[in-house]
Amino acid sequence: MTTLIDRANSLIDGDAASTNELEALKVDLISRLREISAAVQEENARIERPVTVEDHEQAEQELKRLRVEDGIIHRLIDKLTRAKTRAAAREAIASADTDRKALADAVAKVETLKRQYQNAVSQAEGLAEQMRQSLEVVQDPAARNINGGEAVGADHTTAARLAELTLDLTGALAPNKRDAFIRKLVQPEALQKAS
Numbered sequence: 001m002t003t004l005i006d007r008a009n010s011l012i013d014g015d016a017a018s019t020n021e022l023e024a025l026k027v028d029l030i031s032r033l034r035e036i037s038a039a040v041q042e043e044n045a046r047i048e049r050p051v052t053v054e055d056h057e058q059a060e061q062e063l064k065r066l067r068v069e070d071g072i073i074h075r076l077i078d079k080l081t082r083a084k085t086r087a088a089a090r091e092a093i094a095s096a097d098t099d100r101k102a103l104a105d106a107v108a109k110v111e112t113l114k115r116q117y118q119n120a121v122s123q124a125e126g127l128a129e130q131m132r133q134s135l136e137v138v139q140d141p142a143a144r145n146i147n148g149g150e151a152v153g154a155d156h157t158t159a160a161r162l163a164e165l166t167l168d169l170t171g172a173l174a175p176n177k178r179d180a181f182i183r184k185l186v187q188p189e190a191l192q193k194a195s
Helices: 002-013 019-048 053-139 156-169 175-185 188-194
Strands: none
Touching (some): 002 019, 019 053
């Protein structure tokens, strides 16, 4: 059973074994302890039967070897418990590092979306100012009949559509800020005069 003990020493003394590997090792060690217990009973029964001196000595040697192996495995199981604690700590740290990276990635994505949103709002505000100026031109009687009799600037339908799109863009704004922005975009009195 030297192979099992060697494997146990390698896993327990190293820093690469996972908690799953160590748990599987514990199962194997406990299974071996059961085998040793059965073998000890068998050797004790063998000694109690009428045997030759040679057989008696062999049985005693085997019992001694089994007791040594039993002691080694019990010590390995004690060390295994500490190794599992270290492995669990390593895995928790690795998991936390992964979680921190995922959180950092999520924050970066949200910040990117926020910048894109702010850019879109800025563009919409620029369009709102253009619309306001355009509506002022439409109100000017002197500008009504140029360009072949067509009104200059945006008409009522265009203004309403821009207001609708801007409302979509500003949906995340606080209600009072959004309403003020929409009032700036489309002034009802200007639209009434323009129509």
